[in-house]
Amino acid sequence: MTIAVIGTGFIGGTVGRAFARAGHATIFGSRRPAEDTVAADSGAGTAGIADAIGQADTILLALPAAAVEELLRDHGDALAGKLVIDAANNVGKPVAHHAELVTRYAPGARYARAFNTLGGENFADPNYDGTPADLFYSAPAGDRALLDELITAVGLRPMYLGDNQQDTVDGVLRLWFALAVGQGHGRNLAFHTMTR
Template sequence: MNVAVIGTGFIGGTLGRAFARAGHPTVLGSRTPETDAAAQDSGAATTTVADAVAHADTVVLAVPTTAVEELLTAHGDALAGKLVVDAANNITGPVAHHADLVARHAPKARYARAFNTLGGENLADPDFNGTPADMFYSAPESDRAVLDALITAVGLRPQYLGEGQQDTVDGVLRLWFALAVGQGRGRHLAFHTLER
């Protein structure tokens, strides 16, 4: 798979470096590719947003929620046939319905929600004394293998919730905020599903 990560800040940089280090060809899409150092020594390439989208079959959105519609408007046609993985959150208001924006501006793209339910510290270091944090995600069934590979590349354990389950994923985000912030337990907090 060829993956593009749009946004090269805390989350985009963390994810893009992890994907590249796991061996997935990764391009970071930046507004300032000439000076952007987010790739570090990971092997990820850095280019413009348009070039990154063009060269990828999977496009991870790691930009502020306020930039999502602008991005989709500008690159909606180029996203046709590609998988959009939405990691963007609106932490000061209601969770944005980016899935609706993708359907409107990039109707030929597929939509997945992932990498948004935990503070970025846990994406950078997902290991809790030998136990990986779970990453709950929503995606079309046909894209499960892609998401499982990307989530595993970060060191997280994939937990598939089904197609169109972005509201359930965002419920996990609200749970994380309730505990980490609301209850003051701190950002180094994650979830691990138990079964028997």
Template sequence: MNIAILGAGTIGSTLGRAWVRAGHTVTFGVRTVENPEVQALVQELGGIASVAPVAGAIASGQVVLFAIPGQAMEATIAAHAAALAGKVVIDAANRIGAATMHSFAAFTTHVPTAQVFRAFSSLGWENFARPRFGDIQADLFFCGPDGTARAQVEILISDVGLRPVWVGGPEQASLIDALTSLWFTLALGQKRGRHLAFKLLTDDV
């Protein structure tokens, strides 16, 4: 897949590395293309990764991952609404301190045709870099519309090394955010460490 990653911080760069290893083509969309850290990341990843302004990255992506600061989400969505129309979008940004951590309302307002998923928001980046705990594979809970786009997102989650667990449609975004709050409480509030993830256990597992 051609994936646009908006943002090249710890979340964006960690996922980008995993997806390049899995054979996907990644374009990082950033405000400053000349940023030395971003240029070094692209050189590290070789010929199937590139960097572009945000608009150019969105245009190139079959899937667009938002890994930018939460406070920049609505303005970025509004500014690039036309380019995002009809795209598969993953909201991985957390709007800490806002009424909701997710940005589904902004997508509904500005880009109602986008197929928006909430994923990669409920765990720290360390769990994307090391998705296994001994012989146990961590799960990633996510939500978004059912269908072909969901299958694409599940592939991307699996390619990071996590097991995808779909919890339902976009109306479940607040449920994913509750997991995010739980992760912050356990990992940071209780100081259990950032390499901490969740696992769904059933009689079928």
């Protein structure tokens, strides 16, 4: 399994380096690969976006939501048979239509919604007094084991919500914003599910 991380900013960099450090073959897809230092000493590679997608079977979208449609349109054919993990948010607006965009431009691809419900500080440091925060996600059942591995690689606890549950995942995102920003609790805020 090779994962391409498209978008080499705060989220792509933090999550992609964690994948690589956990031993997953990771390649960053950058608009300026020659000067992009995002991989640092993680062991990940860096390439142009088309090259990175071509080398990977799993693609993490970590670029602005406004850039997602163009990315899918330009690279839809190359995404056939691959898993697209969508971390892109458009704060204040629903982005569940990204699943529809994947269906339109990359009908052969599978869609997962993950790495979007928490402020990136929680990807950089997922522990609260030694307890990992939960990351709620949606994916096809056949991709659950892979998502669990990737989420665990970042140090978070995976919480699977089922297939095609991106609206529910985005509800968690709205809850996070309501508490972290709306109620002023700050960005170092995460969730932990209790069961008995």
